[in-house]
Amino acid sequence: MNINPLALPSLPLAQRAALPDAPAIYFALAEDGAVLYIGKARRLVARWKSTMHHRYTELAALPSVRLAWLVVSDESLLSGVE
Numbered sequence: 001m002n003i004n005p006l007a008l009p010s011l012p013l014a015q016r017a018a019l020p021d022a023p024a025i026y027f028a029l030a031e032d033g034a035v036l037y038i039g040k041a042r043r044l045v046a047r048w049k050s051t052m053h054h055r056y057t058e059l060a061a062l063p064s065v066r067l068a069w070l071v072v073s074d075e076s077l078l079s080g081v082e
Helices: 013-018 044-048 056-060 075-080
Strands: 010-012 024-029 035-041 066-071
Touching (some): 010 013, 013 044, 013 066, 024 044
Antiparallel strands (some): 024 035
């Protein structure tokens, strides 16, 4: 599967509380669209709701970071994503 993160829904890191409450693959994107980090979450909003994400401090220090996501229909599909 070839995923273009720039074609996915996204929002600024500061608005992470508005992420969907769904299983998803997510991408942290730099201002120029470069992928800074890729992850997966059973509940995307819960994964990013607080500042406890292990990459939050690093990403928050960068200008204009966005989180893009691809919701998956079944949480069990996440285990096959690496």
